[in-house]
Amino acid sequence: MAESEDFISVQTVYCTGRMASIDLNLISGRSIQQGVAIESGKEKPSYRTAAGIIELDPSDLKKLGVWKNTNVRVTSEHGSVIVKAIETTQGPHPGVAFIPMGPWANSIVNPNTYSTGMPTFKGTKVKVEGAPNEPVLLGIELVQKQCGVKIG
Amino acid sequence: MTTTVTDVICPFCGTLCDDIAVVISDDGKQLLEVYNACVIGTEKFLHSQSKDRVVRPRLRQEDGTWKEISYDEAAEYTAQMLASAKKPLMYGWSSTNCEAQSVGHEIAEVCGACVDNTAAVCHGTTLIAVQDIGLPSCTLGEVKNRADRIIFWGCNPAHAHPRHMSRYSIFPRGFFTNKGQMTRKMVVIDPRTTDTAKMADIHLQIEQGKDYELLNAFRIALKGEWLPEVVAGIPSEKIREAADILKSGRFGIIFFGMGVTQSLGKNHNIDEAIALTKDLNDYTKFSIMPMRGHYNVTGSGEVMAWQFGYPYAVDLTRGFARYNPGDTSSIDLLARKEVDAVFVIGSDPGAHFPIRCVKEIAKVPSVCIDPHLTPTSGVSKLHVPVAFNGVETGGNCYRMDNVPIDCRKVVEPPEGMLTDEQFLMKVRDRLKQLKGEA
Numbered sequence: 001m002a003e004s005e006d007f008i009s010v011q012t013v014y015c016t017g018r019m020a021s022i023d024l025n026l027i028s029g030r031s032i033q034q035g036v037a038i039e040s041g042k043e044k045p046s047y048r049t050a051a052g053i054i055e056l057d058p059s060d061l062k063k064l065g066v067w068k069n070t071n072v073r074v075t076s077e078h079g080s081v082i083v084k085a086i087e088t089t090q091g092p093h094p095g096v097a098f099i100p101m102g103p104w105a106n107s108i109v110n111p112n113t114y115s116t117g118m119p120t121f122k123g124t125k126v127k128v129e130g131a132p133n134e135p136v137l138l139g140i141e142l143v144q145k146q147c148g149v150k151i152g
Numbered sequence: 153m154t155t156t157v158t159d160v161i162c163p164f165c166g167t168l169c170d171d172i173a174v175v176i177s178d179d180g181k182q183l184l185e186v187y188n189a190c191v192i193g194t195e196k197f198l199h200s201q202s203k204d205r206v207v208r209p210r211l212r213q214e215d216g217t218w219k220e221i222s223y224d225e226a227a228e229y230t231a232q233m234l235a236s237a238k239k240p241l242m243y244g245w246s247s248t249n250c251e252a253q254s255v256g257h258e259i260a261e262v263c264g265a266c267v268d269n270t271a272a273v274c275h276g277t278t279l280i281a282v283q284d285i286g287l288p289s290c291t292l293g294e295v296k297n298r299a300d301r302i303i304f305w306g307c308n309p310a311h312a313h314p315r316h317m318s319r320y321s322i323f324p325r326g327f328f329t330n331k332g333q334m335t336r337k338m339v340v341i342d343p344r345t346t347d348t349a350k351m352a353d354i355h356l357q358i359e360q361g362k363d364y365e366l367l368n369a370f371r372i373a374l375k376g377e378w379l380p381e382v383v384a385g386i387p388s389e390k391i392r393e394a395a396d397i398l399k400s401g402r403f404g405i406i407f408f409g410m411g412v413t414q415s416l417g418k419n420h421n422i423d424e425a426i427a428l429t430k431d432l433n434d435y436t437k438f439s440i441m442p443m444r445g446h447y448n449v450t451g452s453g454e455v456m457a458w459q460f461g462y463p464y465a466v467d468l469t470r471g472f473a474r475y476n477p478g479d480t481s482s483i484d485l486l487a488r489k490e491v492d493a494v495f496v497i498g499s500d501p502g503a504h505f506p507i508r509c510v511k512e513i514a515k516v517p518s519v520c521i522d523p524h525l526t527p528t529s530g531v532s533k534l535h536v537p538v539a540f541n542g543v544e545t546g547g548n549c550y551r552m553d554n555v556p557i558d559c560r561k562v563v564e565p566p567e568g569m570l571t572d573e574q575f576l577m578k579v580r581d582r583l584k585q586l587k588g589e590a
Contacts, residue, residue, distance in 0.1 A: 025360055025361075027343065027344075027360060027411075029308065029312075029410055029411075030308065030311050030312040030410075030445075031311050032191065032192065032310070032311040032312075032314060035164075035191075035192040035311070035312070036191055036192050036195045038500075038503075038524075039164070039192055039195040039196040039199055040195050040199050041199065041202070041524065041525065042500070042503065042524060042525060042526050042527060043525040078506070078507075078508070079507055088344075090308075090344045090345055090346045090347060090349075091344065091345055092345060093343060093344040093345065093357075096343055096344065096360055098344065101503075101504060102503050102504070103502070103503050103507070103510075103527050106503070106504065106505060106506050106507055106510070107507045109506050110506075111483065111487060111506035111508045111509060113477075113478060113481065113483050113484055113487075114416075114418065114478075115477070115478030115479075115484075116276070116277050116280060116418045116419055116477055116478055116481075117272055117276045117277075117280075117464075117465055117477035117478055117481025117482075117483060117484060118272070118273065118276050118277045118413065118414060118418055118477075118481075118483070119273065119414075119483055119505075119506050120414065120415070120416060121273070121410070121414040122360065122361070122410070122411065122414045122415045123360055123361045123415050123416055139503065139527055140502075140525065140526070140527050140530040142527075143502050143503070143507070143510055143527035143530055143531060144527075144530050144531060146507050146510070146511065147507075147510060147511050147513075147514035147531050148511075148514070149216070149514055149530065149531050150215070150216035151216045151530075152213065152215050152216035152217025152218070
């Protein structure tokens with residue numbers, strides 16, 4: 001019953017174009033999949049699969065009203081990035097979102113070091129909203145695009 | 153016939169596993185199989201064998217395409233860039249050996265650069281705290297043989313240091329810990345139920361960013377004094393229960409990671425963690441150790457401290473070494489748009505710096521020395537591929553407990569490929585000529 005209700009709410013959201021958005025506390029860090037992907041080549045799609053994601057608590061996914069494995073836009077006051085929302089593998093952690101360390105997380109983390117030399121990689125306030133039609137870029141592509149690097 | 157080489161060192165994380173076995177082909181040119189390493193270490197060894205590797209330096213052209221150039225031309229470009237820059241940043245160092253770091257520091261002295269390693273985005277705040285109040289630490293061998301109380305605070309070794317628990321901290325049977333994990337109590341403090349937390353005897357799911365408060369509450373609980381009902385999302389009775397477990401051990405250790413160093417509070421969180429360790433020594437023997445990430449970030453800190461007096465964020469632009477995190481650290485230098493050339497070796501700031509800083513790297517002349525294709529090589533003007541340290545060349549590295557271990561060369565690099573150290577020597581010699589010092 002609960003699932004069919006979910007389904008209806010998702011249909012409503014997409015049909016009416018109304019997108020729910022939720023506010024979360026973002027942390028980034030290592031995952032073993034990200035570790036394997038960086039060693040096997042950051043130019044490959046496997047890097048995007050491992051780190052171009054946001055891990056959300058099932059309750060937050062429900063509030064957001066999107067299916068798991070849907071692309072979402074994550075925005076902070078420092079930037080915005082498209083990643084794929086997946087159900088957390090290391091939960092529960094309601095209210096907290098996790099993007100593995102990498103260019104996707106670093107597009108939105110708080111760069112302020114408060115005079116310590118260390119950016120605030122953990123604890124960035126973000127807004128997450130569904131973006132099912134937007135693509136998640138490859139790692140190197142994402143950085144080059146944001147830096148305006150001309151590629152031949 | 154193939155040959156199996158044993159006792160190989162894994163060049164991935166700070167655990168620096170020294171029991172890897174690799175199978176190499178008859179001619180010694182190909183690495184075929186890897187035993188004992190974790191999934192990340194295995195991938196690191198095997199990826200060095202990939203056929204699509206870049207084997208010659210490449211210079212980015214006006215139209216954005218790459219042009220292959222020789223190592224001599226690449227050294228010339230690098231030396232010219234460093235010689236003409238007013239405030240070059242030389243960043244990275246953590247995925248290369250101490251010998252190469254030492255040559256790099258010579259270059260930095262000649263051209264008056266800012267030198268920084270990956271502690272900048274990892275355990276830099278730990279180093280500040282250690283300078284504040286010291287670090288009662290030990291070696292991983294002592295942990296294996298003695299420790300019966302293990303705390304993982306804001307770290308997730310199941311993902312970041314995959315063999316740490318099996319080699320040193322939780323599972324091994326040591327001299328005084330002869331029943332392995334049965335001897336040990338494991339406490340994990342993490343805002344997520346991480347795969348490490350799932351194994352713990354006690355998991356305190358702390359409210360993110362409240363590490364200082366909880367560490368402070370632990371110190372109060374040890375003394376048996378008044379606590380609020382809930383601290384950092386944890387009920388006080390849970391804190392007292394965990395504190396009693398820590399006190400009752402014979403030898404305890406706090407391992408801490410990015411959860412403490414990168415959350416707000418930064419170095420003050422670690423100050424408090426070290427103070428907790430000091431307090432625990434009133435009841436039993438306790439140590440504390442940072443979970444260092446790159447396999448030789450500790451080595452870079454050692455070499456930098458030995459040669460310049462400071463472990464990271466060293467500014468040599470005035471002809472002597474200055475150290476002032478927040479001022480001389482790479483993130484701040486880039487964010488303030490102060491550097492006019494960037495030299496990156498053995499790390500990937502393109503992927504691991506906030507994008508605002510990466511944009512600055514893309515704007516100025518830049519050289520990236522890395523065997524892989526990375527976001528850093530993607531925004532750099534010159535990409536110099538080099539031999540994989542720890543696979544295709546040996547050299548000295550430091551484990552997370554400051555124990556130096558010599559990495560081993562197991563296969564030949566692709567023909568004509570230089571190591572970090574060889575390339576840096578070329579740059580150094582040319583730079584000295586340009587500066588009239590040779």
